[in-house]
Amino acid sequence: MKKIRTALVGFGSVGEKMHAPLISVCEDLELVAVVERNNEKSKEKYPHLEIFRSFDDLLESDIAELIVIVTPNEYHFPQAKKALEAGKHVVVDKPVTVHSKEAIELKKIADEKGLVLSVFQNRRWDGDIRTIQKILAEGVLGRIVHFESHFDRFRSHITDNWREMEVPGxxxxxxxxxxxxxxxxxxFGKPKWVYAEILKQRSGAVADDFFDITLMYEGIKARLTASVLVNAPLPKFLxxxxxxxxxxxxxxxxxxxxKAGEIPEGVNWGLEASEAWGxxxxxxxxxxxxxxxxxxxxxxxxxxDTINGKSSLKVRMEEAILVLQIIEAAFKSNEEGRRIELEGGR
Structure with missing residues (x-):
């Protein structure tokens, strides 16, 4: 079967270190183009690539069937919409858009045109969460009452990364x-209600750098938290x-x-040393x-596989929309200091 011609929009750290290698090792995809506004860094590793200076130039070239968008969050919606309207399949780095209403609009366009649209939720394939899926499926712990998920780092100084600036998303x-x-x-699906505390803890921070979000299900409390001021070992999962x-x-x-530049290949890829097991x-x-x-x-x-009609999407837009609705509820909860109910939650 002919490989699916794929273009990468953005070649920053995530595009270079993760998306490009993953696309390159996929037997059914061919990385043919990259949008780099000022440089040609991608040609160092992929000399065959065609470089485009703008997103519009890429679309006009009609060089690719699949467009992968790895730009700052505020550009996700307009770029994904243009790509879909041009008849392209689209993958967007998470979050798919800043607002849930934008994601709903993208889904409508993709559905009407029969195009594949998904969001890069790679951490569904982390070894630890896959282990927890196995534990839940096998009932090892019996009825679950509490799920806790941390993502903590220590970065006490604010950087010039767009994520720490006053920009949408x-x-x-x-x-x-x-x-x-x-x-x-x-x-666990859709929660019944959301309660959140979202803070700016570092001196001079203009973007939130801490959250503690509770998702309440029938009989299960899910606590999700992240901070950039944790310099001590805390569990990733409980x-x-x-x-x-x-x-x-x-x-x-x-x-x-x-980050070390390793290519995702070989029998040992993704395997964790036994001393790090939970x-x-x-x-x-x-x-x-x-x-x-x-x-x-x-x-x-x-x-x-989905583009080729051999499978259905693992990361569906319905889920991406729900994630954004939960984020919106979390910000509302933090602002109003109360639980935010979600219709139809479990």
Whole structure:
């Protein structure tokens, strides 16, 4: 089968270190073009690429069937809309848009045109969350009552990254919060209500750098939190059930590998060393619990398979829209100091 010609819009750190390698190792995709406004950095690793200086020039060239958008959040909606209207399949780095109403509009266009539209929620393929999926599916902990998800770092100084500037879609809630909320939605679905505290804790911060979000389900409390001022070990995940508890420290190994310039290939990709495995505490036993393989490659393979009619999307727009609605509810909760009910929640 002919490879799907793919173009990458943006070649910043995430585009260069993660998207480009993942596209390049997918057997059914071919990276043919990159939009770089000022440089030609992509040609250092991919000399065959065609470089475009603007998004409009890329679309006019008609060189690609799949457009992958890895630009600042405020550009996601207008660029994705233009690409869909030009008849292109589209993947957008998370969050798919800044506002849920924009995501709803994109979904409508994609559905009307029969195009594939998805959002890069790669952390569904983290080894730790895949392990938790396995634990829940097998009922190891019995009925789950509490799920806690952290994404903590120590970055006490504000950088010149756009995420820390006064621009639409800035801050840690739209960045890391999108991942944590998506994982919770994947596990438990739509919550009944949302309560959140979203703060700017560093001196001079103009973008939020801390959140503590509660998603309440029937019988399950999901607590999602992230901070850039944590310089001590806290668990990445904590899951409590009637039969026991599971706790996991440390991040999935793939991000570190990508940052080191490793190519996502080989039998050991995404495997975590046994000393980093989480701990399972049951009533009469305890010990380490093997972490499942993490594998972001599955995201782009699923995109290719869906375009080729061999599969259905793993990351659907209905879920992306719900994630944005939860983020909007979280900001409203923080502003008004109260729970925000979600219609039809579990």
């Amino acid at each position: 800035n801050g840690i809630t739209y960045d890391l919060g999108t991942h944590l909320i998506d994982q919770a939605v994947m596990l 899951v409590l059930g009637e039969k026991g508890s599971y706790i996991k420290f440390g991040l999935d190994v793939q991000e570190k590998a990508f 701990q399972m505490y049951l009533e009469n036993s305890s010990g380490s619990y093997q972490t499942e393989r993490g594998d972001y490659r599955n995201f782009y393979q699923n995109i290719a």
